[in-house]
Amino acid sequence: MAYRNVVCTHYDLCIVGAGLIGSAAARHATLTAPHLKVCLIGPKEPKDRRQCKHGIFSAHYDEGRLVRLFGQDQIWAELTKRSIERYHEIEMRSGVKFFSEVGSLSVVTKNDEVKQQEIENAKAMNIPIQILDKNEVTEKFSFLSIQDDSEAVFQLKGSGHVSARLKIIAQQTAAQQQGCQVIDDVIDQVTETTQSDASKCLKVVTSKGKIIFAKKVLLATGAFTGFRDLLPPGKVLDTTLLTQTVVYAEISDKDAERLQDMPSGCLDYTKGELSGCYLLPPIKYPDGKYYLKVGHRKEYERELRTPEEVSDWYKTEGDKNAFKPLLDCLFQFVRGVTPVSTHGDCCVTTHTPTNHPYCDMITPLLGITVGGNGHAAKAADEIGRMGARMIIAGQWDHDLPKERFKAKFKPDKKVLVSRL
Ligand SMILES: Cc1cc2nc3c(=O)[nH]c(=O)nc-3n(C[C@H](O)[C@H](O)[C@H](O)COP(=O)(O)OP(=O)(O)OC[C@H]3O[C@@H](n4cnc5c(N)ncnc54)[C@H](O)[C@@H]3O)c2cc1C
Known part of the structure; x- marks a missing residue:
């Protein structure tokens, strides 16, 4: 099918959601597979939230997010520990300091x-x-x-606070240095489509009227995942x-x-x-x-x-x-x-009901990393890495147990109605 009067772009991987997890996933995708053409799409922080028309916001609009290892379950502690261990490297690569190790x-x-x-x-x-x-x-x-x-x-060691805003800038700067394109836009729809060579890909429609064809899409869309047509019809995440x-x-x-x-x-x-x-x-x-x-x-x-x-x-x-x-x-x-x-x-x-983030493939081409459970500012780098590796491999590709991150869905209303 041909699209007239719209800009069409092709990517190997499109990451939707430029929050803490999506920005980390973008950086890791460019490291894991430098040969891929990657983009990260999400709206910038609005200057005045009350004037924002598209209604898509983010959980990172702040300078102070607490970082600590003590007091968390083993999975969160591991995700956090690995993330903290890379803070310094990300700061050095990007030139953006975001971590204050004040204890x-x-x-x-x-x-x-x-x-x-x-x-x-x-x-x-x-x-x-x-x-x-x-x-x-x-x-x-x-x-x-x-x-x-x-x-x-x-x-004291490895704890204190991060600036969520600066951490995003650091992740995106490092991702861009490695070839990722960062696009300020909102995605209205993701659908599977067949290309002229009969291969499958995903068609991503933005609210500014762009159409992107991507071989794979990773959703890191936080609270807003169910508020646009991003998941296949009938799929509602249990969040x-x-x-x-x-x-x-x-x-x-x-x-x-x-x-x-x-x-x-x-x-x-x-x-x-x-x-x-x-x-x-x-x-x-x-x-x-x-x-x-x-x-x-x-x-x-x-x-x-x-x-x-x-x-x-x-x-x-x-x-x-x-x-x-x-x-x-x-x-x-x-x-x-x-x-x-x-x-x-x-x-x-x-x-999420599991209290852990969901990191899962929804279809062979579409993956998600959603559900910070109030802890992801400190741990987003490892969650992003987990998501990036998964979407690139098309399957679980991480040493932590896959089942801890398995997505759960709300019952399909249509199925419930038909059962009545
Ligand atoms: C008040 C508060 C205090 C917190 N304090 C801490 C703390 O001290 N320590 C800690 O570790 N964590 C803390 N957290 C939690 C942490 O901030 C979140 O877990 C983390 O920011 C979640 O990141 P995310 O990338 O999953 O989601 P989000 O930040 O919500 O990112 C999702 C992104 O997707 C984008 N998006 C959504 N839909 C679309 C679409 N259709 N098209 C394009 N883009 C889209 C959004 O714009 C957004 O940028 C706190 C959270 C809050 C709210």
Whole structure:
């Protein structure tokens, strides 16, 4: 079939979704198979989200994402460890520094069973950690204070925070240096088609009117995977999209200097209004100001189901009810700070029932890497590598067990109706 008045381009591999996982997959694809013609397609971060018409956003619009190995299951810990080990190399290749190795402090109620198990896991993985009581925390960090019945696990090496925005720039810069073409566009449709030589390929239609023919397509489209015609008809991924709210406290340059040794923090309590929060140390944002950031656990998460709900949520400042409890949690931990101003922001996380990302072939030509489960900012490089190797090989091509990453689908509504 001929297409008139449209630009048609051909690629060996088209990666859809220029977020943290897709950008990592693009870099790895160019390394794994330098001879392939690869493109990465996704919309850039909008200058003003409220004015964004296409309604496709990303989970990386921030400077501070927590990085730590302690406190995760073995699969996440492995994905994270391998990713962190490559941070320096990516920074060197791209010339973009995105990792601040300031350490992380995980505060838990004393004798909490789950955390004790995690401490054992950390020891088994040879992750160097220190256990600190209340006094030791304040001795080490004079501006931090934890509850009497708590203790803290401190990890310095390989932990701290990454700038999600800069990490994307670093990955895309390295991918482009190796020949990947990065395209600012939204994909409306992916369909299988037959070429004149009778071979199969995928036709990728963009919202700017381009048509791309690709031998293979990898979807790294996060929360938005089901909101365009990207998967074969009837296939709906089993994912849950949850709202996230964060609060930023602007602090003075003087306070930022006083807190300069502050690690990233995770506070998990077994009592109180909040079950905990996570927080980021002072980070200089593009407006030149320093902010502390705090986010919640499950308390303020709400499920979003439709494209409209997700798009509308991305245009808000988050759940305002969360602001005060989160700021209280932050300033009970970080002492002696009077914020200059505060404001909220929102985001969406994509969860799978397996709690691991999906990385799977959907058809012989179409693969997915979807489902950060709120952990993928730190681990995206290895998830992207896993996806890139899989789509290039057309089958599982990684040492971690394939079944842990197998995609699950929601029941086909048509099948359900016919069964009634
Ligand atoms: C508030 C918040 C705090 C977090 N904190 C941490 C943390 O401290 N540490 C941590 O490790 N993780 C954290 N995370 C999780 C982490 O940010 C996500 O897991 C990660 O960003 C997911 O990356 P992704 O590439 O899978 O998805 P996304 O970032 O959503 O990327 C998907 C991409 O696909 C693009 N896309 C979608 N549909 C289309 C289409 N039709 N056409 C073209 N492009 C499309 C989107 O534009 C987007 O760029 C946090 C998340 C949130 C929301």
